[in-house]
Amino acid sequence: MNRSTLAGMASIATSATLLLSGCGGDPGDASDKQPTATASSTESTADSTTDASSPTPSPESSADPADVAIAEASLLKLADFPAGWQAVPKDDEDDDxxxxxxxxxxxxxxHGDLYGDEPSAESPEFTNEDEETISSKVVVMASADEASDGLGIVASETYRTCISGEVATSVEESIKGEGASVGEISLNEVSVGQHGDEVTAFRVEIPFELNGFEATAALDFAIVRVDRALVQLTGYRISVGSLTTDDYVTYLDLATKRTQTALKAA
Known part of the structure; x- marks a missing residue:
């Protein structure tokens, strides 16, 4: 499959991915964009891309700086990914x-129960040569009970039903003029193993036909509660790509452990 087709599929799926990654906390003002950074096995290149893969914090006016620091320290970084991956700062158009x-x-x-202004930070979107992506977000709540309540909303059947309808609408809008067709979209709860204190995860599968190629895009979303913090991991994979479910679970485990370390150090 050629790169333009991969990019087209990724573009269509992005609208749905944004719906999944928006829950909980306020990512703040991301207007100061940094250039795209690329993962490298050399130390000198890694040093030069530190700023480009910086996290986006929640607004200082509404967030405890100590909790923002916890969130930032918990995020995935470009150095966590193999050589060739890129860190692409997110823009503001996902704020709907x-x-x-x-x-x-x-x-x-x-609205505030799902999209509040709790201290939070969000990683750039990390992408590979197949246009597949992984990104993380961490929201630090006032208490473990509040974090558990937030996770409970997203874990509910009602939430999955609502988000499934929004994903279908978003994808239908995004394919207009793309020369693409989309099959039946499904959303199902999936098992990612035990992480942190509580975990919920689901996957949206979108069958595509674009430029004569057929494939299925999988949008993975997981939230892990680590004490009073919520770790969110959003991923986009394609059936002809190189990113696997095991890879996704590995990054989820890494983000969870990093949050545990950050909370203990605070």
Whole structure:
């Protein structure tokens, strides 16, 4: 499959990925974009890309700096990925309050219960040569009980039903003019093993046909509660790509352990 087709599929799936990665906390102002960084096995290159893969913190005005520091220290970094991966800063176009309010209303909770302003930080989007992606986000709540309540909302069948409808609508809108067709979209709970204190995970599968090629995109989303912190990992994979489910679980485990370390050090 050629690169333009891979990029086209990734572009269509991105709209759905943004819906999954938006839950919990406020990623803050990401207007100061850094250039794309590329993973390398050489120390000199890694040093030169540190700024480019910096996390996006929550707004200082509404966040405890100590909790923001915990969130930032917990994120995945470009150095965690094999050589050739890139760190691409996220833009602000994923901040769709109307969609957020629609999802919250569908779930039956207040907007702030799903999209609050708790201290948080978000990694860049890490992408490989197949246009597959992994990104992490960490939200630090006031207590373990609040974190557990937040995870419970996302783990509910109601939430999955609501987000599935939004994903379908988003994908249908994004394929207009792309010359693509999409099959039946499915959303199912998946097992990623035990991580942290609580974990929930689900996968959206989107069958594509684009430029004569057929493939299935898988959007993976997991939230792990580590004491009072919520670790979110969002991934986009394609059936003809190189990223595997085992890879995704490995990065989820790494993000979880990094959050445990950051909380203990605080």
């Amino acid at each position: 309050e109307a969609t957020e309010k629609r999802i919250a209303e569908c779930v039956g909770v207040d």
